[in-house]
Amino acid sequence: MNKINILELSPIDLIKKRYNYDTKYQRDVAWAKKNWSLLIDSLMNDYFIPPILIANNEVIDGKQRILAIEKFINGEFKWKNVVDETSKEKYFSDFNDNEKAIFNLSTLKIFDLGKINEEKVIETFIRINNGSIKLNKAEMKLAEALPENRVFIKEITKNENIKLLTNGKKNDSRFKNEDLIIRCLSILFINQTNTKDVRNYSNRILKESLPEELEKLKIKVNETIDLMYSILKNTTIPIKSFNTIFEAIFIAFYKNLGHKKSLIENEEIIRFQIYTSIEEIIGGQMGGGIKFDSMDYISERIRKIEEIIKPFIKDLKRSYNYDDRIWAWNNLPHKCAECDLVFSNLNECQMDHIKPWIKGGKTERSNLQLLCPTCNIKKSDKFQKLN
Ligand SMILES: [Zn+2]
Structure with missing residues (x-):
């Protein structure tokens, strides 16, 4: 058998595909309106819907599912929300934005068998209806x-x-x-x-x-x-x-x-x-x-x-984080702890570990001081060399 192509389509995209469902393999048992409404309910409440089977661009299994969606979009019947008993029956055109979104985001699975000969199609159809898939x-x-x-x-x-x-x-x-x-x-x-x-x-x-x-x-x-x-x-x-x-x-x-x-x-x-x-x-x-x-x-x-x-x-x-920087500016002297250079704003100074991180100093506020960039580089050079 050919490789099966699996598609996941929204109800509207499925209808746009215009698969031929008037084929001789189809069971001509018409669904009651209640079943159509249940199909819509499965889409809306996300219940499992068996995949639709396609071969040679024709529907082998799934005619009633496609019909239900087509007829619902065309306003031919109302959906009753089975999960919410207090809800009223609704036509597609009565949907609010939220319901429209749920409907449009729902998907149906399509198994497309591609081009296969008629004998295979018929056999596949028989096997599905024997529940062998x-x-x-x-x-x-x-x-x-x-x-x-x-x-x-x-x-x-x-x-x-x-x-x-x-x-x-x-x-x-x-x-x-x-x-x-x-x-x-x-x-x-x-x-x-x-x-x-x-x-x-x-x-x-x-x-x-x-x-x-x-x-x-x-x-x-x-x-x-x-x-x-x-x-x-x-x-x-x-x-x-x-x-x-x-x-x-x-x-x-x-x-x-x-x-x-x-x-x-x-x-x-x-x-x-x-x-x-x-x-x-x-x-x-x-x-x-x-x-x-x-x-x-x-x-x-x-x-x-x-x-x-x-x-x-x-x-x-x-590294000290943003909150630590703010804390330091609000709580420490606004000058370089080494050379006494005065800072006029936070961007002029750098956060420094009093006991260097490389020597096991912790990234804690009690180990934090402000340095000017020059002194900071001098200090880190010194400890880098020691290592
Ligand atoms: Zn300095």
Whole structure:
């Protein structure tokens, strides 16, 4: 069989495709209006909708789903919100801005088999209707997930940077990025369970509320993905170890989001070190098995990534921050602690560790004094030479 082309289309984009659904394979059983309304309800409340199957630009399976959307957009029936019993039935034209946005952001999956001969089409049609097309693992996880968790995963995978990060990978199975994120979340939260088997935990994590508030989690996960792309860019991680490396980097970066700035400043060296350590990080193992799914091994891989980024995080603690500068200006004499040069504003002076950082002096306000740039250079030269 040809390679299946998987599309994810909004309802309106699906209609624009104008797939031919008046084909002889179609069951002519008309759906009741109630079923049309339910299809719209699944879109609006983000319930699982089976993929539409296309071959030779004709609909093999999904005519009623397409019809329902067409008729709804044309104002031929009303949607009843099943989740909210107090709501009134609504035509598409009655939608408020929020409802329009939800409708436009919803998607349907299309499996396009491309050009195949008629015999194959008929056989495919028969097999689908025998229920022989099975959902893959990630589709199962999402189908069984709490609605808010399903929406959460879908929103995360809309992040452009995760698409860029996984772009180089062969596109041979469905829902790869969804699975990747489910896996990362499982590692993140597995400490709060009493299992160490990430694969097992990832099968049930979405069935219950996640242990963190979704809006906050969404911000942090997106920030982590963005940080990953800032540092990894288009580095090609070998396909075989891609997920293993991806999840370890994800967790290491997630834990160190507070040091984002200094990590990005050192992106080149970090990228180089991660790339050249891949073999070591995955422990020379390829191809799955217990070493990939047990938390003991996963923690070890995360630790190796943290080893790589640690030196760049230390540097951050070396400097006084903005708040310290303001504090110093408000609390210390406005003159150089070495040469007594008087400062008229904050930009003329520099923050100095009284006991040098290089000698173990801490970045604390009690160890802070103001120096003029000349004295600061003199002092740092002196200690650099001693080292
Ligand atoms: Zn001075």
